[in-house]
Amino acid sequence: MxxxxxxxGQTVARRxxxxxxxxxxxxxxxxxxxxxxxxxxxxxxxxxxxxxxxxxxxxxxxxxxxxxxxxxxxxxxxxxxxxxxxxxxxxxxxxxxxxxxxxxxxxxxxxxxxxxxxxxxxxxxxxxxxxxxxxxxxxxxxxxxxxxxxxxxxxxxxxxxxxxxxxxxxxxxxxxxxxxxxxxxxxxxxxxxxxxxxxxxxxxxxxxxxxxxxxxxxGEARPRPRVDWAGAFTVFACGGALLTALVQGGVAWDWLSAPSLALLGTGLALLGAAVVVERRAAQPIIPGWVWRRRTIAAVNLALGALGLVMVAPAVFLPTYAQTVLGLAPVAAGFVLSVWTLTWPVSAALSQHVYRRIGFRNTAMLGIGTAALILFAFPLLPYPGRAWQPTLLMLLLGAALGLFQLPLIVGVQATVGWEERGTATASILFCRQTGQTVGAALFGAVANGVLAARLGDAGDLDAVTGALDGGAVPEATRRAVADAVHTGLPGRGLRGDP
Missing domain, CATH: 1.20.1250.20 (MFS general substrate transporter like domains)
Structure with a gap:
């Protein structure tokens, strides 16, 4: 596009x-x-x-x-x-x-x-x-x-x-x-x-x-609208069950526990029901064209992936900043939040880029740059300096601002008034769902890596004290820092020492 x-692709809205x-x-x-x-x-x-x-x-x-x-x-x-x-x-x-x-x-x-x-x-x-x-x-x-x-x-x-x-x-x-x-x-x-x-x-x-x-x-007389309330209920119930399973799994209960499996099973059953209801509805809540039109379907998937990627720094970086870099919680929060400085600036400037090379190429430039930056996180030195992850987060915010906004504006430009609300909600829903899946996925990876690497770090109280900056033996603190550094995205998966 x-x-x-x-x-x-713009069409004049009838209302x-x-x-x-x-x-x-x-x-x-x-x-x-x-x-x-x-x-x-x-x-x-x-x-x-x-x-x-x-x-x-x-x-x-x-x-x-x-x-x-x-x-x-x-x-x-x-x-x-x-x-x-x-x-x-x-x-x-x-x-x-x-x-x-x-x-x-x-x-x-x-x-x-x-x-x-x-x-x-x-x-x-x-x-x-x-x-x-x-x-x-x-x-x-x-x-x-x-x-x-x-x-x-x-x-x-x-x-x-x-x-x-x-x-x-x-x-x-x-x-x-x-x-x-x-x-x-x-x-x-x-x-x-x-x-x-x-x-x-x-x-x-x-x-x-x-x-x-x-x-x-x-702009003109129209028949009384029909609302697909059955579809609205099934979509709401299906999303609630599946997202609750993802959000609370591994937190409130184990992933393979009865509540988790019950929610996942219920959610999948409701998903099947929602598909049947929506296919039969005259005016479905989620019309099929949001996935049949290649442009919108591609943006749905892209923003779902964006939501997933956005969670990785939020899961790993605060703990890395506190345990490996020794920063206070406030300073660690600042390291994570600096991408909010460059994201909107990059988004505002993206119009000058996509007017020259198009929406799709601008988004590809943004996500390609973001991928390179994410691959740099596992290369952070140990123990490292605070400015290093801060710089990466600034660059990541700029890259993602260049990625997200052209996609949203591009999709909105290809639909008329009477489809724009559905199209916009579809891509935002996919982004939110990606964040939920990302939180569950990266949280499980982080917990798994830490659990595998902390055999010599002492008991749970000592580990918790190290993460909170409490007074613990230096050997324990170093073991926790090593485990967290190993658990950075990519490094733990490669099995680096």
């Missing part, structure tokens, strides 16, 4: 957008939109994106205070996985609904659900209630994440989309990285319930801007 092909009477806004007429009004809608999209990203990480540093207040330590991991699972499995459902009923209703409903979930989280009386309300938050967060990126493509022409998508990427990255710090400050100096209460005024502003400034209108 070249740049020229992407432009030719457009207008911003306070400023004129119809479609792919081809977005430049006629009054800048201040479109800016107000863009601000609302960024606020919504910030909330969805912030709440994926903000709880992490407040866990001690939450557990101390509500109890339920053995279930606290569901505070994260419950939210992320709800976001992931609802993405394809909201994508189809936004194509059927319009972006605004879906975004408004999602914002209301998210704010309701935030309020209920702040009022939670025990851990089970808090987890349930986090799922409610995630049900709204799925609508925010998918619809925001679809709306950005609706409101901006092709040549301007890299800038708005790069801004959204920046907002997402900054919010996700800032989440733990904000959560820790609120939990330490106020109360953990404020982590959720602060969402209310910010979300209310975003909701007001959308309701006030975004207006959809129909």
């Amino acid at each position: 070249s740049g020229a092909d992407g432009c030719k 457009g957008f207008r911003v306070d009477g400023a004129g119809s806004v479609t792919q081809d007429t977005a430049r006629e939109t009054r800048t201040d009004r479109r800016g107000a809608v863009a601000a609302a999209l960024m606020l919504a994106m910030a909330l969805a990203a912030l709440d994926s990480t903000v709880v992490s540093t407040a866990v001690p205070q939450i557990v101390g207040d509500l109890g339920g330590f053995s279930y606290f991991s569901w505070l994260f996985s419950g939210y992320l699972l709800a976001v992931t499995v609802t993405l394809p459902v909201y994508g189809k609904l936004s194509d059927t009923f319009g972006r605004k209703p879906v975004l408004v409903v999602g914002a209301v659900l998210f704010l309701l979930g935030s309020l209920l989280c702040a009022l939670a009386w025990n851990m089970a209630a808090l987890i349930a309300f986090r799922v409610v938050q995630g049900l709204g967060g799925g609508a925010l994440q998918g619809t925001v990126q679809t709306l950005a493509a609706d409101l901006y022409p092709l040549e301007q989309r890299p800038r708005i998508q790069a801004r959204l990427s920046t907002v997402w990255a900054v919010s996700a990285v800032a989440g733990p710090g904000i959560g820790g400050l609120l939990a330490s100096y106020a109360d953990w319930r404020w982590i959720f209460l602060v969402n209310l005024p910010v979300g209310a502003v975003a909701l007001w801007l959308i309701v006030r400034h975004l207006h959809e209108h129909r």
